[in-house]
Amino acid sequence: MMQPPDGAPDPTHRDQDVEDEQVLKPFELLQARYLSLAERYEWLEAMINYVPDYIYAKDRDGRFLFANLAIVLNNGFTDVDELIGLTDAEIHPMADAYKIEEVERQVMESGKADLGVEERRLKGEGWLMMSRVPLRDRNGNIIGVVGASRDISARKRAEKLMSAQTKLLQDVARGVDLDVFLRESQVLLEELLNGRCVSFVLNGEQAEPLAGDILEFPIFSRDGGRHGALVTVQTDGDEAGLMEFFAGIAQTVGIAIDRHRDIAHIAYLAEHDALTGLPNRMLLDRKLSALLEKASKQQRSLAVAFVDLDNFKLVNDTLGHAAGDELLMVVARRISTHVGNGGIVARIGGDEFIIVLEDPVEPIYERLAAVLTDISKPMVVHGVEIRVGCSIGVACAMEHGTTASELFANADMALYRAKEAGRNAIRLFTPAMAEDARNKLIRIEELRRAVERDEFVLHYQPQKEVRSGKIIGVEALVRWQHPVEGLLLPGVFIPLAEETGLIVPLGEIVLRKACQQARLWQDRGLPSLRMGVNVSARQFLESSLTSHVASALQSADLDPQWLELELTESLIMRDVEGAIERMHELKELGVSLAMDDFGTGYSSLSTLRRFPLSRLKIDRSFIADIPEKPGDMAITSAIVSLGRTLDLEVVAEGVETEEQARFLEGAGCELLQGYLFARPLPSSEIESLIAGTVAKAG
Numbered sequence: 001m002m003q004p005p006d007g008a009p010d011p012t013h014r015d016q017d018v019e020d021e022q023v024l025k026p027f028e029l030l031q032a033r034y035l036s037l038a039e040r041y042e043w044l045e046a047m048i049n050y051v052p053d054y055i056y057a058k059d060r061d062g063r064f065l066f067a068n069l070a071i072v073l074n075n076g077f078t079d080v081d082e083l084i085g086l087t088d089a090e091i092h093p094m095a096d097a098y099k100i101e102e103v104e105r106q107v108m109e110s111g112k113a114d115l116g117v118e119e120r121r122l123k124g125e126g127w128l129m130m131s132r133v134p135l136r137d138r139n140g141n142i143i144g145v146v147g148a149s150r151d152i153s154a155r156k157r158a159e160k161l162m163s164a165q166t167k168l169l170q171d172v173a174r175g176v177d178l179d180v181f182l183r184e185s186q187v188l189l190e191e192l193l194n195g196r197c198v199s200f201v202l203n204g205e206q207a208e209p210l211a212g213d214i215l216e217f218p219i220f221s222r223d224g225g226r227h228g229a230l231v232t233v234q235t236d237g238d239e240a241g242l243m244e245f246f247a248g249i250a251q252t253v254g255i256a257i258d259r260h261r262d263i264a265h266i267a268y269l270a271e272h273d274a275l276t277g278l279p280n281r282m283l284l285d286r287k288l289s290a291l292l293e294k295a296s297k298q299q300r301s302l303a304v305a306f307v308d309l310d311n312f313k314l315v316n317d318t319l320g321h322a323a324g325d326e327l328l329m330v331v332a333r334r335i336s337t338h339v340g341n342g343g344i345v346a347r348i349g350g351d352e353f354i355i356v357l358e359d360p361v362e363p364i365y366e367r368l369a370a371v372l373t374d375i376s377k378p379m380v381v382h383g384v385e386i387r388v389g390c391s392i393g394v395a396c397a398m399e400h401g402t403t404a405s406e407l408f409a410n411a412d413m414a415l416y417r418a419k420e421a422g423r424n425a426i427r428l429f430t431p432a433m434a435e436d437a438r439n440k441l442i443r444i445e446e447l448r449r450a451v452e453r454d455e456f457v458l459h460y461q462p463q464k465e466v467r468s469g470k471i472i473g474v475e476a477l478v479r480w481q482h483p484v485e486g487l488l489l490p491g492v493f494i495p496l497a498e499e500t501g502l503i504v505p506l507g508e509i510v511l512r513k514a515c516q517q518a519r520l521w522q523d524r525g526l527p528s529l530r531m532g533v534n535v536s537a538r539q540f541l542e543s544s545l546t547s548h549v550a551s552a553l554q555s556a557d558l559d560p561q562w563l564e565l566e567l568t569e570s571l572i573m574r575d576v577e578g579a580i581e582r583m584h585e586l587k588e589l590g591v592s593l594a595m596d597d598f599g600t601g602y603s604s605l606s607t608l609r610r611f612p613l614s615r616l617k618i619d620r621s622f623i624a625d626i627p628e629k630p631g632d633m634a635i636t637s638a639i640v641s642l643g644r645t646l647d648l649e650v651v652a653e654g655v656e657t658e659e660q661a662r663f664l665e666g667a668g669c670e671l672l673q674g675y676l677f678a679r680p681l682p683s684s685e686i687e688s689l690i691a692g693t694v695a696k697a698g
């Protein structure tokens, strides 16, 4: 605490005052309470000598009238008297003195204070904040200047450190490349710290040897791990603020490294398949474009192969998605091992892979055949040993396309053909495939128009009852009255209609026409015939099927007992429970149900029992080779007796010869259908046929 000058009363000593007041006279009291001028000067001098700021007063000629101890010592004097009367020119270099005089002259001339100006120190390192005010006499005349300044070096340094920190954070936010960031940060810090050595030693790197004691500030990752350390040499003046600054910079570098890794990870994810780690379509496109350019310049060969797993869906559906994922990873590994560095393997969808083979030494076909064999080897997934086959379609650069998209489209087309060929096959693209694909597109468009314009007619194939010899039913078979090509059979367009979904509106057309025809024959007085209508898989899955059937019956005003829906065995067996539910819905309308193509699926006696069926139709493939194939005869007899056991009527399809008819009659088959009796016929011919049989019977 500051002490009053020697001999001066202590103004804070209040107890003493009270005592004095009692004994001293008023004048003496006054004298004792207020200091003399000399004492006041001494007091002031003592006060300003205690403050660390620099305080001085000068006359109009710039001579020191007064200066506090801080100034005296800073200018190399020991006593204030040595300074009094001197000008700046006598203690500073000319240029500095001129600058000071200039500012002070301006303050004296303008009478305006010059406050808070930041200036570099004239002596030594650092910064001062200067304020100068005019010095006035009692009458207000300016007789000099009073100056006060404060050392703000610490604050200036803190500001510089802070702005360095801010710049680094901004660089992190801008996503500056990590190497650039580290290099620039090091340069910035060394500049800021007057050349002091600072380095970032990241994990796995060797630190450069530094002379002296080392300070290490760990660089942590977001999750608490350690990326490395900020390393610097220890110096004497290392105050707490600077330590905090280093720790802050180390933290910023940690954020920069985390961010850099995040960006790299995001970039990786954007171009790779998360499950297998293989390149995805995006990366493949990029790499393939570069390879194509190289291949065309250097006249090298390049093949693009589409690989699609057969029955992958079955594994997913039966063993679950986790097993499906495991299978994909095994397949990805197997393909990658084969392709090695001589190509690219990418996963582009569920079970679809693309292989790019660059300049293959071995012929492409052989390499892909090896891939196919390897994929098909057994593998254990979730404890179950399974095998998956695959189909491969290939297109070659230059020969089958010059751009990635051309090659992809052509390889895809070849893949389609490989699948058509019965799976586990490899097909090389041929221009004929493109032609077929184009034709298919045209056909689909024509079919769409045909559905809109209703270019379909129904032919009817009679079913003869063995017992009575009468025609008791017909099967409605659709034909397309093509405007150019004439009458087309269903084999040409039904699969396409199935594939495109057009089978749903087409099926509705058939249902309506068939119901109307059945009703018309009844109205014309023909004996009532059961009308069989085929229902395709796609139609059967549509939830609207039941309402479509109900509506067709209603608008034709046909009793439901005369309508029979023919469902194929393979369609029912795809989802037994769902099929049973749908069959009951239909059954409730009053229609009957027949199982078509029986013997080609795998229904067991126990499942058959649960289906609300009225009839089984033996597939014509079993009839075709009677009597040449005794096995087929045995199967046919077995189906007939199965029907009897289950109380189902059995219809044999595709009966072409008398011999077949006799065998079926002998086996106990109730109904026969086939070219032997009639081909599918237009409605008018059916009418004459029935009229003929009725007349014959009469």
Ligand SMILES: Nc1nc2c(ncn2[C@@H]2O[C@@H]3COP(=O)(O)O[C@H]4[C@@H](O)[C@H](n5cnc6c(=O)[nH]c(N)nc65)O[C@@H]4COP(=O)(O)O[C@H]3[C@H]2O)c(=O)[nH]1
Pocket: 461, 476, 477, 478, 489, 490, 491, 494, 507, 510, 534, 535, 536, 596, 597, 620, 653, 654, 655, 656, 673, 674, 675, 676, 680
């Ligand atoms: N070789 C030989 N063939 C015979 C004999 N008797 C009949 N056929 C043929 O066998 C097919 C019987 O129909 P499907 O098995 O239901 O097989 C049908 C059916 O699956 C489908 N189809 C026909 N019309 C429709 C329809 O309206 N809707 C749906 N979804 N499919 C239909 O098209 C398939 C083929 O129909 P079509 O070409 O009319 O061929 C008919 C018929 O002409 C014979 O003695 N020998």
